[in-house]
Amino acid sequence: MVDVDSKAAQIYLLKMKNFNKAKNKSAICLQIFILFSVALMAGIGTNTLRSAPLPLVQDWSSDAQLTTEDGHTMALGLDQAIVFYENNSALFIDARDVLKFHEGHIKGALSLPWHEVQEQFMVVAPQIDPGGLVVTYCDGKTCTLSHDLAFFLKEMGFNVKVMSGGWEAWLNAKMPVESTKGNDENA
Amino acid sequence: MHNFRENNMGNNINTQITAKSMQAIFYHAARWILGMVFIYASYDKIIHPGAFAVMVHNYQLLPGELVNLTALVLPWLELIMGICLITGWLIPGTVIVSNILLFIFIIVIFYNIHRGLDISCGCFSTSPGETPVSMFTIARDGGFLLLSFYLYWFNFVSHA
Numbered sequence: 001m002v003d004v005d006s007k008a009a010q011i012y013l014l015k016m017k018n019f020n021k022a023k024n025k026s027a028i029c030l031q032i033f034i035l036f037s038v039a040l041m042a043g044i045g046t047n048t049l050r051s052a053p054l055p056l057v058q059d060w061s062s063d064a065q066l067t068t069e070d071g072h073t074m075a076l077g078l079d080q081a082i083v084f085y086e087n088n089s090a091l092f093i094d095a096r097d098v099l100k101f102h103e104g105h106i107k108g109a110l111s112l113p114w115h116e117v118q119e120q121f122m123v124v125a126p127q128i129d130p131g132g133l134v135v136t137y138c139d140g141k142t143c144t145l146s147h148d149l150a151f152f153l154k155e156m157g158f159n160v161k162v163m164s165g166g167w168e169a170w171l172n173a174k175m176p177v178e179s180t181k182g183n184d185e186n187a
Numbered sequence: 188m189h190n191f192r193e194n195n196m197g198n199n200i201n202t203q204i205t206a207k208s209m210q211a212i213f214y215h216a217a218r219w220i221l222g223m224v225f226i227y228a229s230y231d232k233i234i235h236p237g238a239f240a241v242m243v244h245n246y247q248l249l250p251g252e253l254v255n256l257t258a259l260v261l262p263w264l265e266l267i268m269g270i271c272l273i274t275g276w277l278i279p280g281t282v283i284v285s286n287i288l289l290f291i292f293i294i295v296i297f298y299n300i301h302r303g304l305d306i307s308c309g310c311f312s313t314s315p316g317e318t319p320v321s322m323f324t325i326a327r328d329g330g331f332l333l334l335s336f337y338l339y340w341f342n343f344v345s346h347a
Contacts, residue, residue: 006308010269010272024279027279028279028280029280030280031277031279031280031281032283032284032302034280035264035268035271035276035280035281035284036260036284038263038265038267039260039261039263039264039267040260040263041268042263042267043259043260043261043262043264044259046233046263047236047259049233054236054237054255054258054259055255056255056256056259057251057252057255057256058240058254058255059238059251060251061251071232071286080259096228096305097287097305100305110328115307115318115319116291138305139303139305143304143305144241144244144245145305146242146307153200163230181240
């Protein structure tokens with residue numbers, strides 16, 4: 001009889017334990033749900049109250065990103081970039097960090113790393129022809145440093161294009177490159 | 188003999204009390220530090236959602252449709268989590284979310300360093316001149332994750 005009782009008590013305790021566990025779990029899930037829903041409501045709510053709200057869904061493709069407000073695109077294909085380079089009608093600006101620039105860059109390009117643009121712009125600016133074309137580039141198709149730099153330079157009043165293929169495409173096309181030590185490599 | 192035993196007991200109680208209060212102090216300190224970190228991380232991003240969206244996009248991990256929604260909601264989630272950590276509201280849920288979030292941040296930053304992407308962290312500031320992500324960023328986030336993991340341990344393991 002005692003055995004049955006203690007068994008019943010054990011089962012009861014086990015049930016209670018499981019019940020508490022389940023309750024705890026659901027309470028935690030509820031808390032997580034509350035956190036996310038309050039954040040969602042606050043984020044979207046404050047956005048609609050802004051004078052210039054951010055669209056909830058936006059086209060982030062590279063072409064759309066490089067289109068200016070007046071509808072012109074700043075994207076420049078490799079072929080066009082090569083034409084400008086060979087005619088010497090554009091100044092190339094490297095938006096990558098200085099180390100990468102030192103390792104290798106488009107021959108004749110200037111270095112203006114996007115991460116140091118505020119400090120370096122005044123150093124580089126006098127070397128840019130205000131009426132000429134500026135072409136920015138960075139690592140390759142996936143980097144956006146050249147985009148950021150292009151919009152910055154455009155705001156500063158320059159005529160800017162972005163070589164979307166970047167350094168990678170330039171290397172693949174076996175166009176002239178150099179490293180800062182001055183070793184020209186006409187690959 | 189009698190005196191010795193009494194002293195010994197007193198010492199035991201004292202040590203227990205000190206250990207418990209030390210743990211309580213450390214627990215509250217961890218909560219407040221992490222809470223302030225989350226609040227500090229959120230405010231610039233809440234003020235400049237557009238600039239933060241560009242940073243989220245630069246990580247190149249989310250589909251374009253989710254970039255703006257993440258940029259709008261994530262900073263608020265950080266702010267609310269910071270407030271909860273400091274006030275003590277919804278602590279178990281907040282602790283779980285903070286562990287998951289910090290873990291995701293570390294993986295994402297590590298992955299982008301690994302594939303050579305030169306991007307700004309967007310952790311505390313949305314200004315374009317911010318230094319790019321590095322192993323230092325990962326070490327810093329690792330420290331926050333340790334704090335957060337301690338809170339998890341305190342809430343779910345040591346008092347289970």
